[in-house]
Amino acid sequence: MPRNRPVRDTAPGSETVRLPFADRAEAGRVLAARLVPLGLDDPVVLALPRGGVPVGYEVARRSSAPLDILVTRKIGYPRQPELGVGAIAEGGEPVFDHGLMQRLGLVEEDLDATVAAERDELARRVRAYRGDRPLPPVAGRAVVIVDDGLATGGTARAALRAVRAKGPSRLVLAVPVGAAETVRAMEPEADDVVVLAAPWSFRAVGQWYRTFDQLTDADVLSWLERASGRPAS
The missing domain is CATH 3.40.50.2020 (Rossmann fold)
Structure with a gap:
């Protein structure tokens, strides 16, 4: 079961984090x-x-x-690719923001081409970073x-x-x-x-x-x- 213990800038016993970070x-x-x-x-x-x-x-x-x-990889809205309506991780299935998709009038099938393109780019990056490992x-x-x-x-x-x-x-x-x-x-x-x-x-x-x-x-x-x-x- 998830423990769900978020630790933020007010974590007990720790100093307050000063923003911004240097890097x-x-x-x-x-x-x-x-x-x-x-x-x-x-x-x-x-x-x-x-x-x-x-x-x-x-x-x-x-x-x-x-x-x-x-x-x-982010799955972007086809008409506005910078607007993410979902994402996919290597070894996983697409995860969609169904609330946003409903507001945009989208169903998952509308994103098939976008998902396929992002799978290809994901595979390219995996090869670039990890090769066959x-x-x-x-x-x-x-x-x-x-x-x-x-x-x-x-x-x-x-x-x-x-x-x-x-x-x-x-x-x-x-x-x-x-x-x-x-x-x-x-x-x-x-x-x-x-x-x-x-x-x-x-x-x-x-x-x-x-x-x-x-x-x-x-x-x-x-x-x-x-x-x-x-x-x-």
Whole structure:
């Protein structure tokens, strides 16, 4: 059963988080400290690329846990692709925002072409980041899903459901900052939701970081190589 213990900027026994974060690395270090009280045994950290990877690197390093990525893709409204009406994660099925779809007059079949295109792009990114290497086994293991922030939460929800279906012993969502309503909506999706700050006034994830560079596939590979101890190629 989900434990649903959200940890925010008022977490007992912890200092108030000061926003904005300097960068994703600083946010990851603070987030890692907040995960310690959970007492996770032999966890695996799965970061959502691209922005979640430098955060996940710090979490994994301080937890002595392996770091890998879990690729997700937003499913956009065909007439306005930036408007997400769902998302999909590798190894999972599409997760739709049925309330929004109803307001837009959409049914799932209307999105078949969009879903197919996003599956293709998801597969391309998996090959780019991981090659032929599969996801690490998560059945019976504590899994921490990490991103750099939660705006609408669509990709995080898809990631959590895809991993939940694989039977982890404990499923944790950990992000430095998230919109308050979205954080609340995520609580049924994970056993623990760890969020450093959940402001009500929330326009975009980037507003909560002083440095919020756009990352590339090469950046993601570099972080993964650092985490594994392999020399950067």
